[in-house]
Amino acid sequence: MTLLWFALACGPKKTVEEAPKVGWHQEETWTLACFHPPQYDAMLEMERRDSWQGSMEAMDSQWRGERGDGISVGEDILDQIDYQFSAYPQKVEEVSQQNLEKCRQVATGQLSKDDWQAWIKGLPTQLTAGECRTNFLDTVMDTLSITTEFENSFPICEGDRIRISGSIQDQYRISDDTEWITIAGNQNSSSLGKENLPCNTEGCFDGMLILQFTDLDNRVTVYPVGGELEFKAPRDGYISYGINDDTYYDNQWYQRGGLIDHASVTVAPVE
Numbered sequence: 001m002t003l004l005w006f007a008l009a010c011g012p013k014k015t016v017e018e019a020p021k022v023g024w025h026q027e028e029t030w031t032l033a034c035f036h037p038p039q040y041d042a043m044l045e046m047e048r049r050d051s052w053q054g055s056m057e058a059m060d061s062q063w064r065g066e067r068g069d070g071i072s073v074g075e076d077i078l079d080q081i082d083y084q085f086s087a088y089p090q091k092v093e094e095v096s097q098q099n100l101e102k103c104r105q106v107a108t109g110q111l112s113k114d115d116w117q118a119w120i121k122g123l124p125t126q127l128t129a130g131e132c133r134t135n136f137l138d139t140v141m142d143t144l145s146i147t148t149e150f151e152n153s154f155p156i157c158e159g160d161r162i163r164i165s166g167s168i169q170d171q172y173r174i175s176d177d178t179e180w181i182t183i184a185g186n187q188n189s190s191s192l193g194k195e196n197l198p199c200n201t202e203g204c205f206d207g208m209l210i211l212q213f214t215d216l217d218n219r220v221t222v223y224p225v226g227g228e229l230e231f232k233a234p235r236d237g238y239i240s241y242g243i244n245d246d247t248y249y250d251n252q253w254y255q256r257g258g259l260i261d262h263a264s265v266t267v268a269p270v271e
């Protein structure tokens with residue numbers, strides 16, 4: 001009892017919580033003002049994403065020399081940083097926090113402006129190195145949809161290898177008057193050169209299972225899959241799959257005795 005009383009009496013002391021500084025701020029002893037990024041962790045997702053733009057613009061103005069505080073790096077470096085931020089906007093968080101630390105050190109004489117500028121100039125390289133954190137690591141097992149176009153999308157990093165495959169016994173057709181096919185597609189109907197179909201290169205057949213890769217610049221490449229395909233991501237981006245068709249409303253699964261076929265699709269990482 002005594003111990004408990006003691007513990008309660010010595011509970012946490014009340015401290016005056018100082019609101020975190022956000023935006024441009026200069027302590028009395030500092031030689032320049034530093035941009036203090038918002039408390040990203042405390043924000044809701046949408047608000048958080050919206051805040052990246054402001055942080056980016058604040059840093060850019062200082063790095064560009066607009067604040068007249070002696071910091072200025074070349075336009076080409078800023079363009080490269082801007083390009084990296086547009087590809088990986090969430091990196092603004094880490095960079096803005098690191099930048100505040102560098103600025104604080106310069107403002108208090110612990111770091112030279114040249115060293116800070118060297119760090120800024122090194123950002124394009126730093127941001128490019130190992131940037132992709134969305135490796136394809138987990139196997140996806142799904143039911144193929146033949147009535148929608150590229151339903152699911154999964155992030156993947158450059159160099160990631162996957163194997164996509166599906167069940168080859170289930171049948172469907174891609175219009176009322178075409179033959180029943182499987183994910184191998186209609187082997188009697190090559191899609192080569194058919195501009196209306198997503199897959200129209202060598203090896204593409206009408207209605208077959210196809211893989212779509214979209215990179216971060218929204219460039220789309222489509223690959224014929226059929227029963228199986230091993231794929232290595234040429235860049236960071238997203239993969240998706242569907243069937244090689246352009247009209248989805250008229251597609252139907254084969255039905256026998258009340259049982260409707262449904263093809264499964266598996267996307268698995270390859271070691």
Ligand SMILES: [Ca+2]
Pocket residue numbers: 174175245246247248249250251
């Ligand atoms: Ca169709």
